[in-house]
Amino acid sequence: MQRFVIEGGKRLSGRVSISGAKNSALPIIAASLLTANRVVLNNIPDLVDVRMMIELIEYLGAKVEFAHHTIKIHTPKLKRIDAPYDIVRKMRASYYVLGALLVRARRAKVSLPGGCAIGPRPVDLHIKGLRALGVDIDIEDGFINAQARRLVGHDVNLQGPKGTSVGATINVMIAAAGAQGETVINSAACEPEIVDVADFLNAMGFDISGQGTHTIIIRGQASTRDVEYGIIPDRIEAGTFAVAAALTRGRITIENCRPDHLTIILAKLEEIGGKMTRGEKTVDVRGYGRKQAINIYVAPYPGFPTDMQAQFMALLSITPGTSTIKETIFENRFMQAVELMRMGADILIEGDTAVVNGVRKLSGTYLMASDLRASASLVLAGLVAKGKTIVRRIYHLDRGYEKFEIKLRGLGACIKRQRE
Numbered sequence: 547m548q549r550f551v552i553e554g555g556k557r558l559s560g561r562v563s564i565s566g567a568k569n570s571a572l573p574i575i576a577a578s579l580l581t582a583n584r585v586v587l588n589n590i591p592d593l594v595d596v597r598m599m600i601e602l603i604e605y606l607g608a609k610v611e612f613a614h615h616t617i618k619i620h621t622p623k624l625k626r627i628d629a630p631y632d633i634v635r636k637m638r639a640s641y642y643v644l645g646a647l648l649v650r651a652r653r654a655k656v657s658l659p660g661g662c663a664i665g666p667r668p669v670d671l672h673i674k675g676l677r678a679l680g681v682d683i684d685i686e687d688g689f690i691n692a693q694a695r696r697l698v699g700h701d702v703n704l705q706g707p708k709g710t711s712v713g714a715t716i717n718v719m720i721a722a723a724g725a726q727g728e729t730v731i732n733s734a735a736c737e738p739e740i741v742d743v744a745d746f747l748n749a750m751g752f753d754i755s756g757q758g759t760h761t762i763i764i765r766g767q768a769s770t771r772d773v774e775y776g777i778i779p780d781r782i783e784a785g786t787f788a789v790a791a792a793l794t795r796g797r798i799t800i801e802n803c804r805p806d807h808l809t810i811i812l813a814k815l816e817e818i819g820g821k822m823t824r825g826e827k828t829v830d831v832r833g834y835g836r837k838q839a840i841n842i843y844v845a846p847y848p849g850f851p852t853d854m855q856a857q858f859m860a861l862l863s864i865t866p867g868t869s870t871i872k873e874t875i876f877e878n879r880f881m882q883a884v885e886l887m888r889m890g891a892d893i894l895i896e897g898d899t900a901v902v903n904g905v906r907k908l909s910g911t912y913l914m915a916s917d918l919r920a921s922a923s924l925v926l927a928g929l930v931a932k933g934k935t936i937v938r939r940i941y942h943l944d945r946g947y948e949k950f951e952i953k954l955r956g957l958g959a960c961i962k963r964q965r966e
């Protein structure tokens with residue numbers, strides 16, 4: 547196992563280039579199985595999860611070349627229609643192959659993903675949506691067994707108990723793209739990654755409109771052409787570097803990002819005391835002061851992303867005053883709090899709300915990463931902590947941040963990767 551060793555106290559400055567969005571890359575690679583035509587994807591981040599998705603589509607029959615952030619995919623014929631437990635347990639997003647397998651083979655068998663560290667993660671909305679398209683689904687021996695003689699477009703409402711679902715919206719959109727007739731997804735999620743998947747499907751020759759709103763219309767048909775497509779930059783990676791600037795009172799120019807996808811994240815940093823200059827594809831973040839406590843209410847896009855609250859918790863833990871974070875999407879997503887408290891943070895968890903009283907300093911110590919974004923939060927805290935911080939189990943972080951420590955070092959951080 548590997549760990550990061552961080553010497554805190556360096557003010558970060560310089561330029562950092564943002565990689566492609568993990569949460570676009572995974573469904574888009576899976577959606578490439580929809581076609582026997584050739585697919586070229588650019589700006590693909592080199593991440594453990596991306597490598598795992600490639601392994602899965604190769605297992606299913608795709609021929610794949612991946613180099614220099616470009617993937618070439620060609621799937622003239624599917625060899626298999628199942629996503630085995632061993633792959634799904636390592637990467638939940640494996641269920642994105644479900645829709646494409648149904649279009650290509652009319653059958654799919656995908657292991658149920660189960661829960662994960664951040665709480666239960668049901669797939670009932672995925673199943674509801676696919677059933678509406680005429681898919682027969684049985685759950686047997688931990689697998690979703692799905693088959694459909696024909697996929698037929700239909701209206702479906704994907705409102706869940708916690709609001710919209712990114713995964714269900716994408717899975718149903720992919721299946722509906724190759725169905726007969728029109729599907730209208732009501733209460734669709736409208737995250738930028740969903741727009742990206744829809745734009746990719748349109749580039750393949752499918753017909754999707756309304757992406758980015760809560761109503762997506764899909765006129766099912768066949769994919770007609772080879773496609774080359776570049777995916778959007780990762781807004782969570784960009785947000786994480788913006789927090790790093792604020793936290794270390796540094797100045798970071800974040801390049802190759804989409805400032806329009808970062809609206810709420812940058813607004814919250816401004817509320818705390820940071821200053822921003824937004825360009826077309828860059829944001830210059832000056833973390834001149836951590837002046838003002840704030841309240842964060844996590845909500846689906848364009849609300850504050852659940853994937854950014856852990857990083858903000860690190861920042862708020864040394865911002866004077868009392869801040870609150872209300873997490874409305876996942877039930878168990880404050881796991882970084884206990885570790886931050888071991889560094890001296892003053893955090894009280896009351897149900898879905900964290901009350902963070904800013905302290906003057908954090909102290910470095912041994913920390914255990916528990917999930918992807920919690921890991922980022924601990925690394926960020928280590929950057930300002932007094933002394934040495936050792937973050938263990940960083941394989942979580944490698945799932946979602948490309949060359950994180952190398953990019954941080956480029957900004958002046960003192961961080962190295964070590965074997966345990």
Ligand code: UD1
Nearest residue numbers: 569639667668669670671672706708710711712713714875
């Ligand atoms: C995606 C992102 C993840 C992000 C999350 C919320 C990927 C690979 N992952 O996860 O980084 O944190 O969106 O922005 O893109 N739900 C149900 N039934 C379902 C599906 C979801 O009740 O069938 C619930 C979930 O438990 C959760 C909420 O809906 O409480 C939102 O989940 P969802 O948007 O589906 O998250 P993912 O797509 O799994």
